Amino acid sequence: MYTQAIDTDPTSRNSPTSHASVAEDVFLARIAQDEKIEPQDWMPEAYRKTLVRQISQHAHSEVVGMLPEGGWITRAPSLRRKEILLAKVQDEGGHGLYLYSAAETLGVSREQLIDALHSGKAKYSSIFNYETKTWADIGTIGWLVDGAAIMNQVPLCRCSYGPYARAMIRICKEESFHQRQGFDIVRALCEGTPEQKAMAQESLNRWWWPTLMMFGPHDSDSTHTGQASAYGIKRISNDDLRQKFVDVTVAQAEFLGLSIPDPALRWNAERGHYDFGKIDWDEFWRVVNGQGPCNEARMHDRISAFEEGRWVRDAASAHAAKRAARAVARAGALEAA
């Protein structure tokens, strides 16, 4: 899954061209030639900060994203669905690990990044602040939310920072499986009893607009997009990705026999795209700023897991230190003998 990249760090808004150093010219020339930047390479501070923010937002989104679906593992209605969902949520934990590791190559620690999440300084995708009220939501999240994530993430496989681009290649392969399993859950519901079909429609009604918000503010309102594009981090704009998502998803909804909850949705032959209604950006910012249905619950769960796990991590460190001390003592004794 993915986080909408919201620029919350004023230092990252510096134009890359404001640092007219030779090193920066070389750096920008490499980006222009589609070369990968690696951890040992020189990079402007604004580039590093932009990446740390984006990769860590993405990692946090994966880890917080385990919660809304995780709550249905114990209630999945068949053993097959239970196994698939368990594997999917596990994948998200794995994505979090790759991404924290990619961020660590930029000189920050996982602990610092988790602190920033828990203190509210770092953001995660606001989509995970919505409730998963029914089993159909598990299907809809896979179909729409992971579908939107793939739209966002495939271009990141070509992003200029090597460790992030390589992590994204693996993540995208797994997200593709996640999207298909979600679509398959919704398909089964749509082919099932009238109650199951109604469950699928009701879920689509709730998730459609929040999913469109996942692509972030309109290009005209996104200061971040221009800079990230210059750095080769972001390849396609928020609005273009959102349009692509709508165009692809309308046909899928028709196949399923579901109605997209947007009276303004219609094919525009002149543009060759679907027109769609206005997004409620007030809702988007409310949720981003902590007033979504589940913001508090999600942070509570993450912080509790971390704090309640502290003694486990401390025990592992203490035991490792004891073993190391014993090994040193043994080596010393052997030497003395």
Added chain:
Amino acid sequence: MSALPSQSLLLIADTCLVWGHRLSEWCGHGPQLEEDIALTNTALDVIGQARSLYQLYALRAGNGLTEDKLAYFRGADAFQNVAIAAVENGDYAQTVLRSLILSAWFVPLWRELAIGRDPELAAIAVEAEKAARVQRRHASDWTIRFGDGTAESRRRIEHAISTLAPWVPALLAAEIDGTDRARRENEWRSFIAEVMAEATLDAFPVGSSSDHAFEANAKQALSALLHEMQSLAREHPEAVW
């Protein structure tokens, strides 16, 4: 071919499912990401084993029985799992210790079934034994870290031992047709003794028989677990998912 009697098949399958359910409750709440992923692996292993065993059971029973009917449409009284599998997770020490107790029991069981007279079950057991060895190593490592870690972790693992020990006699007494119960118990005792020693903990206190009050508690925990697990499936009994 000599098929394992259905009662024994259900005992193993139900134990796997119920234990897997408990492990899956940790998903997203583990003490660190690596552990979250590791616990989920064990949950996937044992739920996968439960599915294979239910499928085998259903195939042999006929009459349109399916894995999901066995998992979702039987009540707690019909479940045959060993009681300790249903006990609530408690803290991470208790979860790890239950995994140690169960995996140390499963390793010799699967090994024996893998070379037993029921070839279809043997095919499942070959893979399951490999998974159980990994689970046993993971749980042993953490038990040792807790016993020989901090004062807090030692207090917690000792508490977990006193909490779970009363369910162990029933586990070790469980008879599974075609397998050697006494040999399984000996191997379990010997493995656990080694882990306790390396963890600098006292010998594991296995009593002589299980207290009926504890059995009743585990049944109550199982009822609550099944109530949650089966809720959606039972709300839509005709649905295909």
